[in-house]
Amino acid sequence: MFPIVIEINFPSGTPAFTINGQSAVVVQDAAATAKETAKPATSDAKDATPATISAPVCLRDIEQIASMKLKKSSWDYFSSGAMDQETLQLNSEVFSRIRIRPRVLRDVSQVDLSASLFGYKFASPIGISPTAMMKLCDESGEAGVGRAAASFNQVQTLSTFTTVSLEDVASAVRSLPDYPHAKAQRIPNLWFQLYVVEDRKKAEELVRRAEKAGYSALVVTVDTPRLGRRLHNIRDPFRLPSDVKHANFEGNNSATLDNEIGQGGAVALRNNNDASLNWDRDIGWLRSITKLPLVVKGILTAEDAELAIKAGVDAIGVSNHGGRQLDSVPATLEALPEIARAVAGRVPIIFDGGVRRGTDVFKALALGANFVCVGRPSLFALTWDGEEGVRKMLDMLNEELRLAMVLAGTTKISAITMQFVRHESEYGKL
Structure with a gap:
């Protein structure tokens, strides 16, 4: 009970x-x-x-x-973090340390949530981060999440390790009634996340498939040379159910990979991910093989942000992998101002980590993000009510952001700047 x-x-x-x-x-x-x-x-x-x-x-x-x-093993896999889970907890907690400074007597009768990125205009600056194995939550899996995001004209970033193939997700989005990009070469609402594996032919094959299917950006995860030590998954080992497959690798030694992923992902990443990945050789190689906008996800320092820009990336992903990799790193909101100062508007910043409220989105935008993504909430919404649950979740976030803007006294996403926020310490002197 x-x-x-x-x-x-x-x-x-x-x-x-x-x-x-x-x-x-x-x-x-x-x-x-x-x-x-x-x-x-x-x-x-x-x-x-x-x-x-x-x-x-x-x-x-x-x-x-x-x-x-969710089954306990699935819940533990999705919700847990690395080691003592300090960073996992911080990701959400630090938002409460930022105060919003509202302005009054401003005309907020018309609020515009729209935001543009990579030449496309989206309904709001809220997107969905890459998360693996969504069919553990609902039969529709990644296709349901993609359709939900696209129906709101928002973005889903598809994980490398999906349970619905990247082609089938693209087809599901194109099949939406009255979808404006059904026949277009590119699907603005779909980006593809890539782990660069040691076998460069496999990595390039995934990029080519994403290009052919119509994905409009490539998001390269760079904070996972090895998987973080997640104690919940060690105590209660996760096994991929026999009826759930790694769809992007079917026919490509898929049985071996499914078994590896079925052990929680650690074996698959140990056996396939390239721990020698570096700026000069590999980001340059990726830049040379695709014309898709390139996002490097997993940046937490100003130094790496500068290197990313020098390497020619089109956007920087400020992320600590949801607290699942190295514990005790900063919460992403803590790292964001440093990175925003270093980037100085040269490329967009895409933020994720701990977002659960529309006010969280507002604070991240004020501290320098251009786009704000959620990962676990998409899994939880899919578990709750399938594709429709993801729609409801996005609607909640959008409406909370709209209300935050109205009450803070601003009507455009581009107007949400540092002037609207202060750290709690500035108010703690009374």
Whole structure:
């Protein structure tokens, strides 16, 4: 039996009570209880009906539902971080340290969330980060997420390690009713994430397939020469179910790869990822084999941002891999200002890490990001209600961002700058 969590501001010390014979716990803030690694011990059934939230109204609600619907091993795989999970927790917590400085008596009757990148105009600056093995959440998998993002004119970045092939995801997006880019060479709403494997022919083959299928940008993950040490996955080893395949590698020693990925990804990355990847040889090689916009994802320092620009990248991805690689690195929001100062507008900055509120998006934009992406929330939304759940999740974030802009006194994404935010320490002197 699951505890009931009710988001009501009762006075502290209010005793527990019961609803329909089930015990309930009163908390001051339901979001604070929805830690990313919290998993009800008894919720191993895929068809579990959460007793806590019947109609989610925010991303934390959706996360709570997903924690109860997913199998424990899948939940641990998706939600856990490296080692003590300090960075995982920080990614979300640091947003509360930034205060918004609202301006008043401004005309905010018309708010424009649109943002442009790589020559395309999107409905908002919110996108979906690459996450693997989405069919563990819902049968529609990556195709459902792609269709949801495209239906909102927003971006999905498809992982290398998908359970729906990159071609099938592209076809699913093109098949949307009245999709404006159905016949176009490029699909603005789909980017492809690449791990550069030791076999350069395999890496180049993936790039060529993405180009042919119509993907409009290439996102190269550079913070994973080896997989981080994730204790939850060591204690409760993840195995890929036999009916879920690594679709991008079918027919290419797929049985071996499925077995490797089925062990949680560590074996696959150890056996395939290239730990010798470097700026001069490899980023230059990637730049030479494709004309797609090139994003380098996994930058946390000004020095690497400068090297990325010198290497000719088209955008910088500020990311710590969701706290799943090296623990104790900065939260991405902590690293963002340093990188934004170094980049100085020369290339766009794409941010991810810990975003759960529209105000989080607002703060990241104010601190220098041009686009803000979410990873785990897309998995949780897919678990909750499939493709429609992802649509609802994006709608929640967009509307929260719109409201934040109205209440802060700005009407355009480009106008969200440092003037709107301050660190809490500036207000902590009273």
